Amino acid sequence: MGLNIKNYLNPPVLLVIFLVIISLMFVFPVLNMVILGAILAYGIRPIANKIQSKLKYSSISILLAMVVVLIPLILLLFYIVFELSIFVSWILANNPNTDVNSVMSQISSYLPSYVDVNSLNSYLDSVISNVGSYLLNYSVKFVGKFANVTLDLFILVCSVFYFVRDGENCLEFIRSFVPDDSKEFFDKTVSSVEDVLKSIFYGHFLTSVIIGIFGCIGYSLLGYPFGIFLGVLTGILQLIPVFGPWPIYWALFFIDVASGNYIRAVIVLFFGFFLSTVDMYIRPALSSHYADIHPLILLIGFLAGPLVYGIVGFVVGPLILGITYEVLDCYRKEYLLGDD
Incomplete structure (x- = not known):
């Protein structure tokens, strides 16, 4: 065993390892x-x-x-x-004298009697101040x-x-x-990486576009003044895990309820449920067509990626975890199960 290590760790190999490490230090930022x-x-x-x-x-x-x-x-x-x-x-222009207090006074009529409106008002003031400072x-x-x-x-x-x-x-x-006896595994790995890329592009970005188009059409038909813009925001939010389109249609629901437009409030709520249901069918259908990756893996990638790489992590995070899963699966089939 010592002889094998000595043969592999010769001066040229050590020099290559040293240069690769130094290069990665420059490239990492x-x-x-x-x-x-x-x-x-x-x-x-x-x-x-x-x-x-x-x-x-x-x-x-x-x-x-x-x-x-x-x-x-x-x-x-x-x-x-x-x-x-x-x-x-x-x-x-439509609400020149609107402030937080007047809005809260309108909302308070819809809240239960045990809710402390003053505490809620103070909390909202604090939240708005913190958001502004941030x-x-x-x-x-x-x-x-x-x-x-x-x-x-x-x-x-x-x-x-x-x-x-x-x-x-x-x-x-x-x-x-790559050694000759591992080239087949390398080629399968490259093919798996391509499948993961297609899964992310088509399964997530294309789903976002489809949901955004549905949102533009639906919100415009329901008569909202910024229907197309709301649809665009819905498509963008669809890219973010956990969020999805629900912040848009729930906000519209509460606005319609507060303004007394109860019929449209019910319709937009059902329309929002329709968008969420469509996503549950479209995304798995498109993603699984290219790569069979468990949704939890991609979800963790979407959530953890931005913590490591910033906004780029929304793409890099699920990609790296998806590729890692596919490589491990290829290794398992190639060397452990002997599946050709």
């Missing part, structure tokens, strides 16, 4: 952007290939594909900011970290570009280090 770039590259590559079939230059095709994907996201962001500004202006502090920190954010975005764009262009070469480079 931006590793989340590199991983996210690889994920986005997987989705952008088919678009780039279609564009390249009509153009000569691969670099131009990749840039055009990135623009095609980024433009809708940028437009969506501007749309949300624009609609929020209109929404706030609409509230102020948003202000976060904005200050964001401005202070603007240089880091710019660097992260630059690395993300570069990662997407080079993974789209040289992803196959990178994969072959890694595969060249």
